[in-house]
Amino acid sequence: MRTTCVATMLGGGHAENALPQTAWANVNCRMHPDDTPEHVLATLRSVIADSQVTITCTYASMAAPRSPIRKDVLDAVERLTGEMWPGVIVMPVMSTGATDGKYLRAAGVPVYGVGGMFTDIDDVRAHGRDERLGVKEFYAGLEFMYRFIKALASGS
Numbered sequence: 001m002r003t004t005c006v007a008t009m010l011g012g013g014h015a016e017n018a019l020p021q022t023a024w025a026n027v028n029c030r031m032h033p034d035d036t037p038e039h040v041l042a043t044l045r046s047v048i049a050d051s052q053v054t055i056t057c058t059y060a061s062m063a064a065p066r067s068p069i070r071k072d073v074l075d076a077v078e079r080l081t082g083e084m085w086p087g088v089i090v091m092p093v094m095s096t097g098a099t100d101g102k103y104l105r106a107a108g109v110p111v112y113g114v115g116g117m118f119t120d121i122d123d124v125r126a127h128g129r130d131e132r133l134g135v136k137e138f139y140a141g142l143e144f145m146y147r148f149i150k151a152l153a154s155g156s
Helices: 037-048 071-084 101-106 135-154
Strands: 004-012 023-030
Touching: 071 135
Parallel strands: none
Antiparallel strands: 004 023
């Protein structure tokens, strides 16, 4: 797992029939919890290595430590996953999206994203105009979360 950056918007020029005098790119970076905005900017400047290119930060996310993997949380996820979806492997991953969990992590409260919602790997519509989740998958995820919270609350 690492910080990743991708150009999400590109623009430039003033006419369709002329070479552009200026161009710009919006680069969105999803930062690993141990990374810093300063390090990401320095890396981008090093990779671009062109003194005529100006790189500025329009929004810097605050740093927050990663949450340690807790055995009780992972055990509950593995047990319930095995009960509901036999054969599915549980693997910790870092969310590619931003969450408000970073504010809790910065205050020393560990945060875990557990969903139990499955989607069609060949039909990814995250953040699209027609983002959706199947009805069956929604209710299975709801049942998973109910059992998961109940397991953590009871200590079993």
